[in-house]
Amino acid sequence: MDITGRKLFVRALLEEGVDTIFGYPGGMVTDLMDELYKTEDIRLVLPRHEQALIHEAEGYARSTGKVGVCLVTSGPGATNTITGLADAHYDNVPLVCFTGQVPLHLIGNDAFQEVDIVGMTSSITKYGVTVRDRKDLGKIIKMAFHIARTGKPGPVLIDLPKDIQVQSGDANYPEKVNIRGYKPNDSVHVGQLKKAYKLLKSAQKPLILAGGGVNIGQAGEQLQAFVEKMKIPVVTTIMGKGAIPTNHPYYIGNSGMHGKYAANKAVAACDVLFSIGTRFNDRITGDLNEFAPNAKIVHIDIDTASISRNVVVDVPIVSDAKLALEKLLEWAEPKKTKQWMEEIHAWDVENPLEMRRDRGMTPQMIMEGINREFPDEAIFVTDVGQHQMWATQYLDFGGKKKFITSGGLGTMGFGFPAAVGAKIGNPDTPVICITGDGGFQMNMQEMATAVVEGAPVIICLLNNQYLGMVRQMQQLFYGKRYEATCLRRRTTCPPNCKGPNEACPPYVPDFMEFVKTYGAHGIRVTKEEEIAAALKEAKSYTDAPTIIEFMISSDEIVLPMVKSGNPMSEMILK
Amino acid sequence: MKNRWIALYVENQVGVLAKVSGLFSGKSYNLQSLTVGTTEDETISRMTICVTSDDITFEQIKKQLNRMVEVIKVIDLTNVPLHMKEIMFAKVLRCSTADKEEVFQIAKVFDVQVADIGKDSVLLECKLTERRINELIALLKGRFKMIEVVRGGAVAVESISTSCR
Structure with a gap:
């Protein structure tokens, strides 16, 4: 008996063992969403932005070992996933990303919300294809999961025109697929x-x-x-x-x-x-x-x-x-x-990694506190920047601990949504997001997702009120000209500011007020003595996420450092 | 840096040519020519690609092509006995009668056909090796006021018992 494309879509997901997908609706995926409404075996997570959506799928995939599945609509829905596709491609994360597409007869007409997403993403996906014939749908989905999870894993994009979704055709989902151009190496010489x-x-x-x-x-x-x-x-x-x-x-x-x-x-x-x-x-x-x-x-x-x-x-x-x-x-x-x-x-x-205790609360002390509070099983997810480097330098790993970071693409905004995805995949494991005030703000709308999806992650937000990694380069190599790195800066500030002083405007946002609007928890830490208690308190909240905002000095820099392009022997140590 | 040739078997699908050519632009590989057509199996196309590169880059190009799902087989033709030819149309314009006579003679020497003719122009249809085509273009450019050239890019096939490249 023939079935519609949308029915085969859900059947394929179930056959592939998919129990969670990250989806955002829109005109060209309403049929698929409607079909998902009818099944109770697949959980649909609704993020608040498609870029965050795909990072959530990455966090989910990297922490569970399963393929992360995304479903977004055509046009802007699809283009918003591009950063995540590139990130997953760089760090070899198995993803299958379904994008809705306008009906076949409209492709090429500059139809509403039409983009050539396969063409745009060909260099940042392992494989990408538009389904042009309903009879190929099952085979293509099978190929996608196979390619995403085998060999060197990576993201696969399937572009699904609306008419294919509703057209009737073969009900079978193939058990095996043979791709003549894809034979991942499974032996060693x-x-x-x-x-x-x-x-x-x-x-x-x-x-x-x-x-x-x-x-x-x-x-x-x-x-x-x-x-x-x-x-x-x-x-x-x-x-x-x-x-x-x-x-x-x-x-x-x-x-x-x-x-x-x-x-x-x-x-x-x-x-x-x-x-x-x-x-x-x-x-x-x-x-x-x-x-x-x-x-x-x-x-x-x-x-x-x-x-x-x-x-x-x-x-x-x-x-x-x-x-x-x-x-x-x-x-x-x-x-x-x-x-x-x-x-x-x-x-x-x-020249050991320094652990200074003579200048108030340092990032090293925070990492030390995290190590002490989470000695066993935990998933650590970072954003990108100074805090990421401190985490890679000072966090302890071993046993059941996992570490998820955006390594290749270095995507600011990755950390928080990836942590939410990891928590959704591992509800019983503590998930700690280590982030900065810059990167967190790139996707902080995901606080809503974390709250409504029941993903109580602990966000250790190292707030130095600057885009610290770039500030560090300005401090060391650009004569302390802090162009566009101060996050407090307003139009009323003097043009040649040389750093924080008492006349500085207040910081925006106030993260402690921010969490309140979502019904989440907030703890602000200004002294090293408060680190352990704050982490303990955050662990006790299991109903909603907690932001621990660590107020650190703007002058903290990541050392050692080798200037980009220099030999690794030329390390800046002090 | 030298010229090298690759034969590429790919899936005959929408977007594959764009993906292959996109690899060359995206990674700054120096593409000289690329021809493509279907094979005896209409689901498979064969491309003949000429690139200019050093040894390390050429190895990387082959590997990058190989890892594309749509690429079925990569054959390095650089040091293989081949038959390789290129098609070219060369139109000689604003010819005098004497010019036309000379074009006919050149056609004879190069063993190419006169495909079309008008009051003051001649069209040559050539199927030659790449080197001979380069020579012919140089000759025509030097002798005549105005020429129009359309090149097809090289196609190549592995030899049976003789070769010509």
Whole structure:
């Protein structure tokens, strides 16, 4: 018996095991929404903006391991998801995003709310397609879920014209799909891997660089076993944070622009850099000519195109991280690295990550407080900026803790909605959003979603009244000319302001008043003694989200820092 | 930096050409020519692509093409025995009678057809290697007042027992 496209849409979602979708209605998806009304097996979350919607789906997907599903209307509904698609593409988040489209006969007519969303997003999706024939609908949805979750995961966009939604056709949802141009790698070249292992075995100063691929491939356990067996130190990228517990004796810290001194020194000094699941982004390498100058480089990555793109490698291996590590574990034997480890520890003693206690409440103290209050299972989600770097530097990871951050695209406005999505997917796990006053304001309308959807996240808002990361660059490299970074600035301010003073206007908004309008909780913290109590109080609120607003100094900067494009050895430490 | 050729089998679907060409512009790859047509299987198109690049970029181009879902197969034609030809129409305008005679002679030497003729113009229809076409254009440009050239881009197929590129 034939069924309509809209019925097949819901059937497909159920067959794919989808129980939650993030949707915003509009003219070209009303039929799909109407069909969802009739099923009780799929929860429809209604965010307050499509950009936040897709970040919520990202947070949901990254915290649950499931595919995040979005449903938005044509035109502005679709274009509002573009930032999130790019974010998911960069950080390899499995998403299937359905966009409504005007009926086929109107495409190309500049119809109301018509845009070529597939064309616009072709470089930021793993795959995107407009359904042009009702008979292809089932196959396309099947393909979309398959492509989104296999290989290197990513976002897939399905553009669904309104007439396809109501047209009758085949009721079957295919069980399997064969795509002749898409065969994700599911094996590892043992010969190459052996070559890599021999190189590692022969090294005097071996170092493992673990990227986000280790976390996405859920290969943390294998990595840890390999490290312990071979006694090799590890550095991570920001996306690789948590791949190995941060208190592990062989873990050094993050490398890169705001990495630990010892980690960047180790990369510069190592003779074999054994890298897994990283794309050697410029934030990790700095000046490419001086990156790991003494090292032979092994690179394991599931994406052939990531290998030898930025850094020319000596042993390339195309493989899933877990698969490669499992094989490596069969061969692993202890190495003598005591002297090398001592050398690294000496660097750490020379320039540790600072934890100053002599100038009031510092961001480091806040991270320390969060570590103390959430020692076990918790999901930490950050926005983008200084607070994000402090979180990656100072938060403890290991065990059941998860870390979600916008690494590749660096999307301000990501943190809060992603945290709401994570909470919706993990209602019994504490979800802590670490954010700044700038990034939070980019999507703070989601307080409504969090309240009505019952997602009591804890928002640790580090308020320095500035767009701090840019302010930091202005402070260090632009003669303290704070153009467009002060969030208190008004037209009445003097033109050449050199920083906060007593004549400054009040801050907008007052977050404590803001939470009240939503029926959420607010705690303002100004002194370090209040940190622990505030976190405890926030934990006690399970009915609605809580903002803990930490009033920190505008002068706090993220250190160490390497200026963009400089060699990683040129770290600014003080 | 040198010229390299790729044969690309892709799904014959709406938007695939835009996606492939978008990759070249988006990643700043230097595309020289791109031709496309269907194969014996009408669900599959074959593109012949010429790019100018260094070795590392060319490797990256092949990998990036390979990871597209719509791309079925990438073949590097750079160092493969081939038959490769390009089609060109060249119109010689504002010809005197003597000019026309010369065009006919050039057509004979290059072994190309005179496809059309008028009071003061001649149309040549050429199917030559890319190098011969470049030479012919240079010759026509040097000899005549005004020419109009339409090039089709190279198409190539792997050799059976002989080759010509």
